[in-house]
Amino acid sequence: MAAKRSNLTLDDRSRRLLKALVERFIHDAQPVGSRTLSRDSGLELSPATVRNVMSDLEEMGLVAAPHTSAGRVPTVKGYRLFIDTLLKVQPLSRVEVEQLRENLQTGEEFNPQSIISTASSLLSGITNMAGVVTLPRRDHSEIRHLEFVPLSEGRVLAILVFSDHEVQNRILHVEREYSPSELQQASNYLSSxxxxxxxxxxxxRLLGELSRTREDMNETMRAAVEMAGKVFSNSEEEDYVMAGQVNLMSFKELSDVDKLRQLFEAFTTKRDILHLLDQCVSADGVQIFIGEESGYKVLDECSVVTAPYEIDDHVVGVLGVIGPTRMAYDRVIPIVDVTARLLGAALNSRE
Amino acid sequence: MAAKRSNLTLDDRSRRLLKALVERFIHDAQPVGSRTLSRDSGLELSPATVRNVMSDLEEMGLVAAPHTSAGRVPTVKGYRLFIDTLLKVQPLSRVEVEQLRENLQTGEEFNPQSIISTASSLLSGITNMAGVVTLPRRDHSEIRHLEFVPLSEGRVLAILVFSDHEVQNRILHVEREYSPSELQQASNYLSSxxxxxxxxxxxxRLLGELSRTREDMNETMRAAVEMAGKVFSNSEEEDYVMAGQVNLMSFKELSDVDKLRQLFEAFTTKRDILHLLDQCVSADGVQIFIGEESGYKVLDECSVVTAPYEIDDHVVGVLGVIGPTRMAYDRVIPIVDVTARLLGAALNSRE
DNA sequence: CTTGGCACTCGGCCGGCGAGAGTGCTAATG
DNA sequence: CATTAGCACTCTCGCCGGCCGAGTGCCAAG
Incomplete structure (x- = not known):
């Protein structure tokens, strides 16, 4: 008895019961009792025995009873153990992968923005939960083109084209007017x-260039470098694209309108969610936050499954799924995993 | 008696009572009874008399009783009458208007997109409901600049700058490669x-140009016209920016999670809402849809207050507020009205 | 260690009850 | 004849008690 309870050393039977319990609970969202468990655990055990085991599991903090005479429910710790050691992931079928790939390779219009948002929609669509994809950091994107267009009164429009066809516009404030031909020159110089x-x-490179504003540079080149400085100083703020928030409204664990409101507020505020997602860029593969693990109380009833995605072998962003703690991890994990790879591939494909 | 009931001819007393009832109900969201009404209608009437009047109003379909022994609640027809003939709008104070104006004139970064979305946030912030602003139609915007940038493999990036600093990027598919200088020429030609x-x-103009592709045009000019054709054929799809949806979750008339979900789905689908808003561009000033009047059943419990906004004396879009039928129309109407004017002004200001 | 048995404990689901709020009707009043 | 007071009636809401079903904990037997 004392031996069995010795931290984390869980005999095979208990583990199988825990597994059965979590699976059952994920399936039908109700506390599961000893009777049910003894039936579909696969083991030949009477309800009474199951009860004893449950009692042990409860003492270890792996399951909990909402009230005296309800069945048991997995705790966060229980989910953790389940995911880390008991879960058998269901790999996606070839067909499913192909469908994902096709959807991401929109063919015609190659537009990073739209690829990102389809990725988000796909995640939410397949899982029936909320999908989220951070915009890729462009630290390693190659620049294809830099162009200046004169606007009125000391304003210049800078257009930045990256090799993956991402286009960014920025408006610069400059001291004097520049003629179109000057800007043209500047643009040529910088592009080269x-x-x-x-x-x-x-x-x-720009830093170096700025520091030694040599005399052998003509006025236009100096201006060009200066403007470039403004363009590239703009550290772009992070952001993400989310889809399928409404899906979360269908889960009864989130049926409390007030909880829901707080959650949605967090989604629109974005700050906390971004923080959380940021932590995942460093992680190697799929990462999972169960309930309170995330550290944000609005997500107490939610789990977040994420995976970083790469362009050119550089991790540039994170995508994932947000749903109730009670989610089909065995399906969600591979979905997130594969989608991350495919998104990377899709964004790479026209290098 | 018969005389009193004759359609729409409502004696002064009934009107004041209806007014009091609507105001009261807007204020505290509960059916209002004869006792309350006799107290704060301002008239010296006993509850009994009030009851008689209520009975008449009910027969006319202006108020309804949720059940036998609850007070009365305004019907859509009741709201309509209230708004059309009884409502005394509360004009905004000078300070409030100034605050709005300041918030919209973000000074530094003049960027239509961001002005639109602050407008939306302002609407939702002040009213504690959801704010919505359609993106301006650009039919009458002047073009300041048209530029082509070569991308890989038969793709050309077209950059379209409007006089209000709106910048649009479009990717064109072209048959052959164009050299930067060719594109430069094309851009100059078209810009002029x-x-x-x-x-x-x-x-x-383009239509004419395309039809008579005369021989006196050189190859580059022909290509330019052709590309321009592609740029301008793209009829841009309509869209809107919404803010403060979460606010709607606080209203108890929308506390049903399922209703809420349908509403939010409509917001993300956008189609129906766009349809509705489209109807308002033709309207002259503030327009109000109460409950079912909108024709969309997801909006049955909601009212929509809109006003078109103008740039250069052309109506280019619509903004408004979506909230429960029970909203403070006397405040919301001027807010929407003024915001529409100010948004127009803000978008005009740097012609 | 496992199991069957048994008492016990909860939550959920009525059905009834009383209070409160508000109505409709009628008869009295100015 | 409009207004009012009075009164019976209706309906909601919250509360209590009882009952059922599901599930537990414990104990004693296998």
Missing amino acids: LFAGRGLMDVRQ | LFAGRGLMDVRQ
Whole structure:
């Protein structure tokens, strides 16, 4: 008895029971009792025995009873153990993978923005939960083109084209008016200087260029460098695209309107969610936060499954799924995993 | 008696009572009874008399009783009458208007997109309901600049700058490769042709240009016209920006999670809402849909208050507020009205 | 260690009850 | 004849008690 309870050393029978319990609970969202468990655990055990085991599991903090005479429910710790050691992931079928790939390779319009948002929609659509994808960090994206267009009164529009066809517009404030031809020159000069280089590289190079504003540079070149400085100083703020929030309203664990409101507020505020997602870029593969583990109380009843995605072998962002703690991890995990890979591939494909 | 009931001819007393009832109900969301009404209608009437009047109003379909022994509640027809003939709008104070104006004139970054979304946030923030602003139609916006940037493999990036600093990017598919200088030429040619002209004007002109592809045009010019054709054929799809949906979750008339879900689905689908908003561009000033009047059953419990906004004396979009039928119309109406004017002004200000 | 048996404990589901709020009707009043 | 007071009636809501079913904990037997 004392031996069995010795931390984390769980005999096979208990583990199978826990597994059965979690699976059952995930399936029908109700506390599961000893009778049910003794039936479909696969083991030949009477309800009474199951009760004893349950009692042990409860003492270990793996399951909990909502009230005296309800069945048991997994705790966060229980889910954790389940996911880490008991879960058998269901790999996606070839067909499913192909469908995902097709949907992401929209063919015609190659537009990173829209690929990102289809990814988000796909995640939410397949899982019936909320999908989220952070916009890729562009530190390592190569620059294809830099162009300036004159606007009125000391404003210049800078257009930045990356090699993956992402286009960014920024408006600069400059001291004097520049003629179109001047801007043209500047644009040519900078494009030749930066084309094919990564953003981080460019920033560094620019720093050097700015410091030694040599006399052999003509006025236009100096202006060009200065404007470039403004363009690239703009550290872009992080952001994410979310889809399928409404799906979360169907779960009865979130039927409390007030809880729901707080959750949705967190989604629109974005700050906390971004923080959380940021933690996942460093992680190697799929990462899972169960309930309170995330550290944000609005997510107490939710789990978050994430995976980083890569462009050119650099991790540039994270995608994932947000849903109730009680989610089909065996399906969700591979979905998130595969989608991350496919998104990376899709964003790479026209290098 | 018969005389009193004669359609729509409501004696002064009944009207004041109806007014009091609606105001009271808007204020505290509960059916209001004869006792309360006789107290704060301002008239010296006993509850019994009030009851008689209520009975008449009910027969006319202006109020309804949720059940036998509850007070009365305004019907849609009742609200309509209230708004059309009884409501005394509360004009905004000078300070409030100034605050709105300041918030919209973000000074620094003049960016239509961000102005639109602050407008939406302001609407939702002040009213504690959901704010919505359609993106401006650009039919009459003047074009300031048109630029082409070569991308890989038969793709050209077209950049379209409007006089209000709105920038749009479109990717074109072209048959052959164009050299940067060719594109430069094309861009110059088209800019000179179109700069300062409205989009509709440009479209028309382009049609003529396309039809008579004369021999005196060189190859580059022909290509330019062709590409321009592609740029301007893209009829941009309509869209809107919404803010403060979460606010709607606090209203107890929308506390049913399922109703709420349908409402939010309509918000993300956008189609129906866009349809509804479209109907308001033609309207002259503030327009109000009460409950079922909108024709969309998800909005049955909601009212929508809208006003079109103008740039350069052309109506280009609509903004408004969505909330429960029971909203403080006397405040919301002027807010929507003023915001529409201010948004127009803000988008105009740097012609 | 496992199991069957048994008492016990909860939550959920009526059905009844009383209070409160508000109505409709009628008869009295100015 | 409109207004009012009075009164019976209706309906909601919250509360209590009882009952059922599900499930537990414990104990004693296998």
